[in-house]
Amino acid sequence: MPILSEKNKLSLGFSPCPNDTFIFHDLVHGQACAELPNFAEAALADVETLNEWALAGRLDVTKLSFHALGHVLDQYVLLMAGSALGRGCGPLLVSREDFSPAALPRLTIAIPGGYTTAALLLRMYSPVALTTKVMRFDEIMPAIVAGEVDAGVIIHESRFTFQAHGLWLLQDLGVWWEQETGFPIPLGGIAAKRSLGKEKILAIDRCLRASVSSAFANPEASMPYIRKHAQELDDKVIKDHIGLYVNPFSLDLGEEGVAAVREFLERGRQLGAFPRDSFTRPLTSKEL
Secondary structure: OOOOOOOOOEOEEEOOOHHHHHHHHHHHOOOOOOOOOOEOOOEEOOHHHHHHHHHHOOOOEEEEEHHHHOOOOOOEEEOOOOOEEEOOOOOEEEEOOOOOHHHHHHOEEEEOOOOOHHHHHHHHHOOOOOEEEEOOHHHHHHHHHOOOOOEEEEOOOHHHHHHHHOOEEEEEHHHHHHHHHOOOEEEEEEEEEHHHOHHHHHHHHHHHHHHHHHHHHOHHHHHHHHHHHOOOOOHHHHHHHHHHHOOHHHHOOHHHHHHHHHHHHHHHHHOOOOOOOOOOOOOEHHHO
């Protein structure tokens, strides 16, 4: 179990995926900005573990799925910098056979955590209830290949490698979302505890934005740190991953990004995924 905080320091968590280590490299190495808050050593964990920690309120600043965000808005506020949101980057529903959409209710479908955006997006996509099995994201493709599940919703680097495993693409859930709503798909963001106060939250947001800007300006500087934590070590896969998930929305969500997040949360609320009173507080740091 990682040490999540130290006395008088803020606890911080994000995933070991290349988009997060790219974004956070300068911040965790104390190079992001002069007003950088005093963070403890970052805790790196898979996104569903981070989601569960957010539900327990364990970290001061954390990466989390936008699905999980809908459950913790009483404690956390979304930062304007650091999000993974865009077009052509959504979760993929894949299988070992070319099943028709009508076959989905008969299948067992692996999902990368109950609080992931992928899980809620699958629920939005399907008009009927599906049989799902929660698995860690990097275990889903091997489980499909081994016949332990019929299909799965894959995220992260798996989008670039599923065909090499002989898997079929049944549905790009991000494309479905874009066609359904017109918005880019909101995957995950960075949230800070409201109890930190407006001044500190805004300082964290500024420093995170500076860290993203620095990563864009000098992308090779973070590569050793990225490779150290990446599941897939192929440089092309790493760079494709970063290029897909880190974009102008990562610098600042802007009006379109915030609107996309609100649309996702509202659709989740309509499905009963969140409590009705979840959205009474300001959503983003900009609204504080």
